[in-house]
Amino acid sequence: MEEYVLNAQGLSMRYHRTLALDNLNLTLTPGKIVGLLGPNGSGKTTLIKLTAGLLTPTSGEIQVCGQPISPATKALVSYLPDKTYFSAKQKIRELLDTFQDFYADFDRERAENMLGALGISLEARLGSLSKGNQEKVQLVVVMSRRARLYLLDEPIGGVDPAARDYILNTIITNYDPTATVLISTHLIEDVERVLDEFIFLNQGKIVRQGTADQVREETGKSLDELFREVFKCLPNC
């Protein structure tokens, strides 16, 4: 249905003997920031890669804005992987040129302004920047697109707390209000304040789903506390 930004039905993904996603049913509506939360190996990155068109599901179907995964949906989706996917030898200007060439919704002026505010020269090579700055550059480029669905895989992993705050503020202030942002992370305490909805994923299945406000009203707990309770390690872990 076109009203859903993301619609996954009976979605399963198997890597040889490992079942990463198990008959998953998920729908996302426009205009929300959704946290895809779960422990390591729960299937978060697999779901994101399936939506981005990097993987083909073993069974089931997945649609973005009512269309099956294709170049047309890739033009609607802005994907940020957990590691940088640009060449370290490229200049920042060349990255912007690449995005401007391939994506009609790329706002170059915004990207240049944000990079200027960070003090990053367009003539600098990506490899000459610190890890935190590389993450910021990649985030700026991805969030400068006017996409319908943003897929952010571990955007705040491996950076200092100040950089995390910057990244989260960038996400909130720069995404289109009619678009949906799906953030995959296990640093829930940091990301909780920006989330509208959450999905708890474990062993390829949705364990719990809802709004962050609902959790606080019903249980009086934060998402981080609820996560620790739901995914508490058993003694034999």
Added chain:
Amino acid sequence: MFAKLLKYEWRSTKGFAWLMFLISLSAAVVGGLTTQYLFRISQSQDQQPVLTVLVLLMFMAAMVALLICAAATLYFTFWRFYRSRFTQEGYLTFTLPVTSHQILLSSIVNCLLGALCALGTLLVSYLLMGLITLSAMPGFFAARWEIWKLFSRAPAGFSPGRTLPCSGRCCLSCSSALYLKFPSLCWPSPWGPCWQKSTKPFWA
């Protein structure tokens, strides 16, 4: 979109390609100058064996450099194919709004262009080397007008019936000029034509 993919691939490889081209031209110039020297020394009475061996080593190094540049260009083209698909950069490649067929075709075209560039660079280098070497031979200046007439006439009225006699006449005049002046170049010798003038090699 396909043109943009090719542009993206070219942008990723142009720096290395230009570097290899410049190194090849430099090696060709060195090769040409060394053969020019070897040719002149073969005509001279003053044999300088140590310097001649050094120059010969430089010539061999230039030849090896040419072959390495061609091989490196080819290798880099295929390495770029691997890197843009099977490493972290593949995340960018396969999330671009293009079909998988366009991605594969752009890679194939880029690899072919890389191979052609390597071959073209090699040919240009050898041609440059040949021209530098030939410029030391007096017969070359006599034949250069024939060569110029051949190339200036060919685009206007190219046809096998007209071009073949012209090219044949040019080859005949070049070879006859070279043969009459330097018979040693045309006679086979176990030491190569350059050594024909001297009675024996320097180490004997």
